Amino acid sequence: MxxxxxxxxxxxxxxxxxxxxxxxxxxxxxxxxxxxxxxxxxxxxxxxxxxxxxxxxxxxxxxxxxxxxxxxxxxxxxxxxxxxxxxxxxxxxxxxxxxxxxxxxxxxxxxxxxxxxxxxxxxxxAVYGLPEVNREKIRQARLIANPGCYPTAVQLGFLPLIEAGIVDVDHLVADTKSGVSGAGRKAEVHTLFAEAADNFKSYGVPGHRHLPEIRQGLGARSQKPVGLTFVPHLTPMIRGIHATLYARLLKETDLQALYEERYIDEPFVDVLPAGSHPQTRSVRGSNFCRIAVHRPQGGDMVVVLSVTDNLVKGAAGQAVQNMNIMYGLPETMGIKHVPLLP
Amino acid sequence: MxxxxxxxxxxxxxxxxxxxxxxxxxxxxxxxxxxxxxxxxxxxxxxxxxxxxxxxxxxxxxxxxxxxxxxxxxxxxxxxxxxxxxxxxxxxxxxxxxxxxxxxxxxxxxxxxxxxxxxxxxxxxAVYGLPEVNREKIRQARLIANPGCYPTAVQLGFLPLIEAGIVDVDHLVADTKSGVSGAGRKAEVHTLFAEAADNFKSYGVPGHRHLPEIRQGLGARSQKPVGLTFVPHLTPMIRGIHATLYARLLKETDLQALYEERYIDEPFVDVLPAGSHPQTRSVRGSNFCRIAVHRPQGGDMVVVLSVTDNLVKGAAGQAVQNMNIMYGLPETMGIKHVPLLP
Amino acid sequence: MxxxxxxxxxxxxxxxxxxxxxxxxxxxxxxxxxxxxxxxxxxxxxxxxxxxxxxxxxxxxxxxxxxxxxxxxxxxxxxxxxxxxxxxxxxxxxxxxxxxxxxxxxxxxxxxxxxxxxxxxxxxxAVYGLPEVNREKIRQARLIANPGCYPTAVQLGFLPLIEAGIVDVDHLVADTKSGVSGAGRKAEVHTLFAEAADNFKSYGVPGHRHLPEIRQGLGARSQKPVGLTFVPHLTPMIRGIHATLYARLLKETDLQALYEERYIDEPFVDVLPAGSHPQTRSVRGSNFCRIAVHRPQGGDMVVVLSVTDNLVKGAAGQAVQNMNIMYGLPETMGIKHVPLLP
Amino acid sequence: MxxxxxxxxxxxxxxxxxxxxxxxxxxxxxxxxxxxxxxxxxxxxxxxxxxxxxxxxxxxxxxxxxxxxxxxxxxxxxxxxxxxxxxxxxxxxxxxxxxxxxxxxxxxxxxxxxxxxxxxxxxxxAVYGLPEVNREKIRQARLIANPGCYPTAVQLGFLPLIEAGIVDVDHLVADTKSGVSGAGRKAEVHTLFAEAADNFKSYGVPGHRHLPEIRQGLGARSQKPVGLTFVPHLTPMIRGIHATLYARLLKETDLQALYEERYIDEPFVDVLPAGSHPQTRSVRGSNFCRIAVHRPQGGDMVVVLSVTDNLVKGAAGQAVQNMNIMYGLPETMGIKHVPLLP
Missing domain, CATH: 3.40.50.720 (NAD(P)-binding Rossmann-like Domain)
Structure with missing residues (x-):
């Protein structure tokens, strides 16, 4: 124990x-x-x-x-x-x-x-605790920096494109939406029910702390530093992150195959069938990240949709996943919750 | 298996x-x-x-x-x-x-x-599948009638008072509130998001199908037929039932002790400390029913607060609890989910 | 001006x-x-x-x-x-x-x-600013005590029964539900979105400040002091109050006619047709109180349903209604907003 | 009349x-x-x-x-x-x-x-009824094609950039979020409360009907056809559209001044102070479109935030605005509602 x-x-x-x-x-x-x-x-x-x-x-x-x-x-x-x-x-x-x-x-x-x-x-x-990138280092680590909620969803969504070197990394766009629990359990006016319900807004457009974290993570897997525009939004739900990612494709690629292969052995990353639109509730209360990749009208813009539960894969679940790896336990032990739907 | x-x-x-x-x-x-x-x-x-x-x-x-x-x-x-x-x-x-x-x-x-x-x-x-009343019969049953969502919350809330014979059973009041999932996954206008969100209403005040079911269940444990006014309401949340129950006390009783003793061996009924106000989210996704009993200003009116997740203890969870009993399994097997909060 | x-x-x-x-x-x-x-x-x-x-x-x-x-x-x-x-x-x-x-x-x-x-x-x-009771006094007043949100909905719902002297005033029950804006724009944990959304709970069951206000208001129109059990609840919506009121009928009466006659000249109290279930959104953003009266299964329990917007008829709208009366303006001036639905 | x-x-x-x-x-x-x-x-x-x-x-x-x-x-x-x-x-x-x-x-x-x-x-x-573009034609029209909800918010957000010819129109991105009322009052499963609440998803990524409408509207004000990636999302609120728009800046410009000048005479387009994040509730129930323009970290990406009430400026309010123009009435007559907040 x-x-x-x-x-x-x-x-x-x-x-x-x-x-x-x-x-x-x-x-x-x-x-x-x-x-x-x-x-x-x-x-x-x-x-x-x-x-x-x-x-x-x-x-x-x-x-x-x-x-x-x-x-x-x-x-x-x-x-x-x-x-x-x-x-x-x-x-x-x-x-x-x-x-x-x-x-x-x-x-x-x-x-x-x-x-x-x-x-x-x-x-x-400190080892950055994103198992899909750093599993071996996590195994040996004494100190884990557990990733932020947005950075988890955004990096898992972009990584296959970045690692394959097939998109314009100078002009990546991450338009992200978070449930209100992401703001924590602090008494603040802007996250009161009567402020946040039936409302939608962006915040931190001039600069959000998760931007350098994402840039660092993607940059480490890219051939050159990435340029990222990152716009977070607050959406009236309790849990969940939806990242909508945009990148300009530079090279013809079978995107569906690329994503499926990248994550084929990952227990918590689920690549949806082509044409899918993941919903945040499909991961509610669970450690999954579900991803779909699109290329609208066959143009040169790739759109990646990535959803997580910000408190699980975006925080506590990923932390336990890291613990499991550090202690040589089965990676999914104790975090196999079936998402709560509806 | x-x-x-x-x-x-x-x-x-x-x-x-x-x-x-x-x-x-x-x-x-x-x-x-x-x-x-x-x-x-x-x-x-x-x-x-x-x-x-x-x-x-x-x-x-x-x-x-x-x-x-x-x-x-x-x-x-x-x-x-x-x-x-x-x-x-x-x-x-x-x-x-x-x-x-x-x-x-x-x-x-x-x-x-x-x-x-x-x-x-x-x-x-058919055995009415409320384990807190019919556990022995359920054990032998071939056919279980799994209780309705409101009837579960209301009966568990009223039973200690009824069984003890200490309230006026002619004028019971059950004011109940349900999340919208209780209406099922049917395409209907009145349960659309844009109809049910940011809105609160009663329905079925002239008569709701769960009324005879509750009357039957309480009547079977009472010395005489019960008179019940039952008013269900729709509240803008997905899951959860909150029953607020009113009964006139006829005999001085230690209500807190009465409830704690009644449910002391029940794995899924949790009597809260005196003075508590149970929240539906404290049972979200779980098979628990949490109950608090009040006597406001020491008057002759007992107020019982009873919460469940309508899809778990109010439906599927209770069904599995019944299955466990029927097959001689530990009663809590497979239904020990910790509620999802927030 | x-x-x-x-x-x-x-x-x-x-x-x-x-x-x-x-x-x-x-x-x-x-x-x-x-x-x-x-x-x-x-x-x-x-x-x-x-x-x-x-x-x-x-x-x-x-x-x-x-x-x-x-x-x-x-x-x-x-x-x-x-x-x-x-x-x-x-x-x-x-x-x-x-x-x-x-x-x-x-x-x-x-x-x-x-x-x-x-x-x-x-x-x-000070004149208690409920125009439906005190219009003449308001006209002369220098100082108005604008009623609370729950007291407005509860009193307007009970008054016809109380004034007619046809119910047991010793055992009135008011089960009330409020949107979260009723708690005000203060930074507090329990009204955060992630606490109050997808959740339902009662509060203040042992005693709430609106209880003496309602008792005073109803008592003044009754032949004897009233006994009231008052249970407020928090419901995950921004605006709106729904009061569900229970009283035991002592005398056969045409309840629908009683309510319609009581409020026939009131510009902001709307008695719905028999059999109706008022919704809070039907008054959202407006100064109306809509009321329906039921007698389930023809028994001796009267159920009254009363809805208001807690910030309008329950606060600011009623204050302006009082101002209009004090200054001899048309009572509805500036407060004729059509409710926002959906 | x-x-x-x-x-x-x-x-x-x-x-x-x-x-x-x-x-x-x-x-x-x-x-x-x-x-x-x-x-x-x-x-x-x-x-x-x-x-x-x-x-x-x-x-x-x-x-x-x-x-x-x-x-x-x-x-x-x-x-x-x-x-x-x-x-x-x-x-x-x-x-x-x-x-x-x-x-x-x-x-x-x-x-x-x-x-x-x-x-x-x-x-x-037919005249496309976007007064901010076609006011004179609307004045003479017998037949108005009232714009779609997304197209209104997106066009008003992009127009100053497009008309000034200062952005790369080949790679515009419009990431848009709509309240559920945008899906209409049809009984459908995916817009049920229990499906859409506490959930966030995109839809129509391969192609949405508002795409050609926006392309047509922007193209008419651009020196060449526009290339647009348009991703709509469903957000758990009743009313409101939030468009987050991305364009690559080709020429140094005072963006704040550009937007303020473009809309200085428009009664229903409100350019917020630099650094603002418009909220959908700031236009709830009103005919306003509020817009903020950002250039994060002084880079070459312009981010425009544009909010409307989909049922007002995105539908009925704009229709009445068009009627007012057609009949020579003051353009704001009957549509001056102050937004409902909270």
């Missing part, structure tokens, strides 16, 4: 980790921390977990994380980078669901996240 | 049965029928099931159900009563998720359902 | 007042205050008002409200009671959309609202 | 026309037809219109449309083209809200709409 701790368990990635881990056959939850809810039963805050978990939230200052084999950080950006070194030093592995270790260029990270990095020396060591 | 067939697998109770059964460790799905979608892959209609099930919908006229140990009817009312006799005769057990065998008084059934009953002789044999 | 000020214009009742008043033919908006947004253009905060209003939010400490003929308080409870005396003294009339002057029994008010009343002497003078 | 008829008044564009026209100061509604609901009171079908309109739906076969000055067709595609000639011949003007007269190339129309055109000779005469 893997002894697991969760730091910052009161947000949506925290409760989603709990939903998965309480039924994972190889995990024993040892500790879960929360500054604000310290002392409260986990199932008091999240009644969905009644009967599933007996833990209380511990004060982070008191919690003994060194008893764990693995600690998940489900904290705001900037927390994991303060505490990871100490844990690694005593042999505890770390998976950070926030952004602290995602960007290799520390200066770039500091620019986008508006703070100084506390552990730049760990950035180089 | 139990060889299972599903008749009528294209509705919401059908797809929910599939979600559960494809991962049930003791079930082998043999056949699933659909008149309209015959020949189509199940996962073509329901992309959430891609990779989970290889079956195609069979034409009901061709399907060999006699190879099954158990057949679920997830059909409109009036279908199971035509086919059940033949199946029972060849040793196949039946669980009907529709209403054909729920009402013991055949004339009453015919009045509310507007058709003649095709198998009145089976009505007496 | 009536010179109008709004104190506290950044909440939902504030923006709804603005939506109505910017097109009211007899109103000139002079000042709108906000502590937090002082200096910001009204249409910057509410882009729906671009091109409709040139005002900026003023600092409440600086704003000269004495230039107004009438001031609306769209503030949290406890603000209007601090400032009203000063305004009345200089001849400015006041309509308070909060609860400061709604409850005649000051001790009762202080108990439910948890603060000491700053102007108990004004409570007696 | 303009005597107005509506053919096909039971859909969403029909009820929206009614919402607007019943309060238009220069319109007298004479007749409204419906094959299916003939004889039913309009306010029976749409309770939002109770007290607003006394008309009943007439049988199209019996209705005397020749008494009208103007007839709106709010019918499915293919109806108006059958009846328009007869009306024009007796001096009745026609505004078709469907697609019958939108595409000048009849063969192209027949390809996309899958039927033979019944009045090809009228196609040339």
């Amino acid at each position: 893997i002894k697991v701790g969760i730091v910052g368990g009161t947000g949506y990635t925290g409760v989603e980790l709990l939903r998965i881990l309480v039924q994972h056959p190889k995990v024993r939850l040892k500790v879960i921390t929360s500054r604000q809810e310290s002392g409260m039963g986990v199932d008091e805050l999240f009644p969905s977990l009644r009967g599933q978990v007996a833990l209380k939230f511990s004060d982070p200052a008191q919690a003994d994380l060194s008893q764990c084999d693995l600690v998940f950080f489900a904290t705001p950006n900037g927390v994991a980078m303060q505490q990871t070194k100490k844990l690694l030093d005593v042999g505890v592995k770390v998976i950070d669901l926030a952004a602290d270790f995602r960007i290799k260029d520390v200066a770039e990270w500091e620019k986008w996240y508006g703070m100084q990095h506390a552990s730049p020396e760990l950035v180089a060591e | 139990i060889k299972v067939g599903i008749v009528g697998g294209t509705g919401y109770t059908g797809v929910e049965l599939l979600r559960i059964l494809v991962q049930h460790p003791k079930v082998r799905l043999k056949v699933i029928t659909s008149r309209q979608e015959s020949g189509m892959g199940v996962d073509e209609l329901f992309p959430s099931l891609r990779g989970q099930v290889a079956l195609k919908f069979s034409d009901p006229a061709q399907a060999d159900l006699s190879q099954c140990d158990l057949v679920f009817f997830a059909t409109p009312n009036g279908v199971a009563m035509q086919q059940t006799k033949k199946l029972l005769d060849v040793g196949v057990k039946v669980i009907d998720l529709a209403a054909d065998f729920r009402i013991k008084d055949v004339a009453e059934w015919e009045k509310w359902y507007g058709m003649q009953h095709a198998s009145p002789e089976l009505v007496a044999e | 009536i010179k109008v000020g709004i104190v506290g214009g950044t909440g939902y009742t504030g923006v709804e007042l603005l939506r109505i008043l910017v097109q009211h033919p007899k109103v000139r908006l002079k000042v709108i205050t906000s502590r937090q947004e002082s200096g910001m253009g009204v249409d910057e905060l509410f882009p729906s008002l671009r091109g409709q209003v040139a005002l900026k939010f003023s600092d409440p400490a600086q704003a000269d409200l004495s230039q107004c003929d009438l001031v609306f308080f769209a503030t949290p409870n406890g603000v209007a009671m601090q400032q009203t005396k000063k305004l009345l003294d200089v001849g400015v009339k006041v309509i308070d959309l909060a609860a400061d002057f709604r409850i005649k029994d000051v001790a009762e008010w202080e108990k439910w609202y948890g603060m000491q009343h700053a102007s108990p002497e004004l409570v007696a003078e | 303009i005597k107005v008829g509506i053919v096909g008044g039971t859909g969403y564009t029909g009820v929206e026309l009614l919402r607007i026209l019943v309060q238009h100061p220069k319109v007298r509604l004479k007749v409204i037809t419906s094959r299916q609901e003939s004889g039913m009171g309009v306010d029976e079908l749409f309770p939002s219109l109770r007290g607003q309109v006394a008309l009943k739906f007439s049988d199209p076969a019996q209705a005397d449309l020749s008494q009208c000055d103007l007839v709106f067709f709010a019918t499915p595609n293919g109806v108006a083209m059958q009846q328009t000639k007869k009306l024009l011949d007796v001096g009745v003007k026609v505004i078709d809200l469907a697609a019958d007269f939108r595409i000048k190339d009849v063969a192209e129309w027949e390809k996309w709409y899958g039927m033979q055109h019944a009045s090809p000779e009228l196609v040339a005469e």
Whole structure:
């Protein structure tokens, strides 16, 4: 059994980790921390977990994380980078669901996240936890930077085109739509029901933090740096990401075959039949990414449609997938949930 | 392994049965029928099931159900009563998720359902599949009448009061709210998104088919027939039932203790701490019924709050719970899903 | 032209007042205050008002409200009671959309609202602004206590029964459902989209502040004090209140005729044909209250269904209706909006 | 007073026309037809219109449309083209809200709409009713082809760029999102609440009927034919269109000034301040189109954000705007509704 701790368990990635881990056959939850809810039963805050978990939230200052084999950080950006070194030093592995270790260029990270990095020396060591790209490195890793929600859906959608070198990488467009849970469980006006329901808007068009992450990921698989226009939108649903990706085709290719071959061995990437339109609900509550590739009217524009559940493949599910790989378990263990439809 | 067939697998109770059964460790799905979608892959209609099930919908006229140990009817009312006799005769057990065998008084059934009953002789044999009341009978049954969604939430909420004989049973009130999936996957104007979203309404106030079913269930546990005012409402959410129940208290009682004791051994009924307000999302995708009991301002009115997922404990989950009981399996096998929150 | 000020214009009742008043033919908006947004253009905060209003939010400490003929308080409870005396003294009339002057029994008010009343002497003078009951008093009033959203829907629904003295007033039940905008535009976790969407729950079952207000209003029209069980619920829609009311009938009455006669001259109360089920969207964005009355299966329980838009007839629209009456204008002036459907 | 008829008044564009026209100061509604609901009171079908309109739906076969000055067709595609000639011949003007007269190339129309055109000779005469382009022609027109919902939002968003000739018109991208009311009030499974809520998907990626309409409209203002990739999506809200438009900039330009100047005199096109993100709810229930223009990170990609209410500026409101122009009325008469927010 893997002894697991969760730091910052009161947000949506925290409760989603709990939903998965309480039924994972190889995990024993040892500790879960929360500054604000310290002392409260986990199932008091999240009644969905009644009967599933007996833990209380511990004060982070008191919690003994060194008893764990693995600690998940489900904290705001900037927390994991303060505490990871100490844990690694005593042999505890770390998976950070926030952004602290995602960007290799520390200066770039500091620019986008508006703070100084506390552990730049760990950035180089951290493995970017996208199994479809880095499975072998994940297997050996002590420290995983779990990808962002948009970056997961966008990279999985673009990768076959980029790796094949068949599109104009200077003018990629990613038009992405996220459910509101992506904004987290913070009390803010713009994500109130009466603000976000029956409404649709873009945000962060001048620049969003997931842009450098996606550029880094795609750039690493491309022959040259990628130029990406990335426009995120907020859509009135709880969970789900839909990425609509546009790229100009430079070379005749059987796109359907390209995608099917790229992902044939991937347990969580599902290439739909030609002509399909994936729906976010087809992955709700599950770790799947479903992808369709189109070439409208046979022109030179490729349109890729990629859907995930932002809290599962976009966060907690992928983190558990990484854990499974790190510990040599079957990669799908504990994350085989059938999507909830309707 | 139990060889299972599903008749009528294209509705919401059908797809929910599939979600559960494809991962049930003791079930082998043999056949699933659909008149309209015959020949189509199940996962073509329901992309959430891609990779989970290889079956195609069979034409009901061709399907060999006699190879099954158990057949679920997830059909409109009036279908199971035509086919059940033949199946029972060849040793196949039946669980009907529709209403054909729920009402013991055949004339009453015919009045509310507007058709003649095709198998009145089976009505007496059928066991009403509410495990919290009929567990022993279910164990022996060949034919289960799986309860309606409202009747499950309302009966579980009222039963402790009724059985204890401490409320005025002449003037019970059940004000119930259902998500739109309760209306099924039929193309109708009033359940279109643009009709049902951002809207709230009652329906069936003059009389709803679940009224006689609830009256029968409560009456059987009461010292006299119950008088019930039942008002269902449609609420703009996909899944979930919230029953708000009102009864006049005739005798001082520790209500919290009464409820906790009544359900102490029930794996799927969760009595919340005093003062709680259950939310439908705390049971979303799960087989739980969560209940809270109140006595506002210490007056003589008891208010019971009872929530379920209409497609799970209100339909497919309860059907599988009944199957588990019938086959001597652990009652919770395959239906331990942690609710999906948020 | 009536010179109008709004104190506290950044909440939902504030923006709804603005939506109505910017097109009211007899109103000139002079000042709108906000502590937090002082200096910001009204249409910057509410882009729906671009091109409709040139005002900026003023600092409440600086704003000269004495230039107004009438001031609306769209503030949290406890603000209007601090400032009203000063305004009345200089001849400015006041309509308070909060609860400061709604409850005649000051001790009762202080108990439910948890603060000491700053102007108990004004409570007696204040007129409860439900035109269907107090039209003549409103005409003469300097100070209006605009009713709460639930109290409006519940009182209009119960009044014909209460006034006719034909129901058991000791055991009234009001099961009410509100859209999330009723909770206001405050950043709170429980009204986030990801918390409130696809979810249904009750709240305040042990006691809600609108209970004493409804009891007072109904009690004043009854031959004896009323006993009311009041259970509010949160439903995943933006606007709308649906009150489902239950009362035991003591005397044979033509209920449809009773309701139609009671409201025959009321411009904003619409009694639906017998057998109807009003929908909240049928009043969305409008000042109407639509009511249907049922007697299921001819029994002794009356069920009344009453719907309003909580921000219009339940708040800003009713406030403007009161203003129209106070100033001798046609009662419907500026509030004739056709409901937005779908 | 303009005597107005509506053919096909039971859909969403029909009820929206009614919402607007019943309060238009220069319109007298004479007749409204419906094959299916003939004889039913309009306010029976749409309770939002109770007290607003006394008309009943007439049988199209019996209705005397020749008494009208103007007839709106709010019918499915293919109806108006059958009846328009007869009306024009007796001096009745026609505004078709469907697609019958939108595409000048009849063969192209027949390809996309899958039927033979019944009045090809009228196609040339019909004026495409986008006032921001064709105001003068509309003034003289007998027959208006009212634009589609997507084409309105997309053309208004792209026009300043196209007319200025500063972008690569060979590779335009329009990623558009629509509320579900855009699919009409037809009973279909895919627009049921339980299918469309909490879900996001694209549709029609291989080719959507609004593509040739947009290409025609933009092409007419461009120096050469435009190449457009058009991807529509369904978003879980009732009303609203959000178009996110991408074009490669070929020439340095002050984009904000370009947009402001282009629309400075347009009463219904609102260019937001630089850096804005328009929300669909900021135009809900109104005839506005709000637009923002961005150039992320100062690169060569222009991103335009354009929002409308699909039923107002995207259908009924624009139709009334066209009527106002045709009859020399103030262009904003009867369509000055303040958007409903929240």
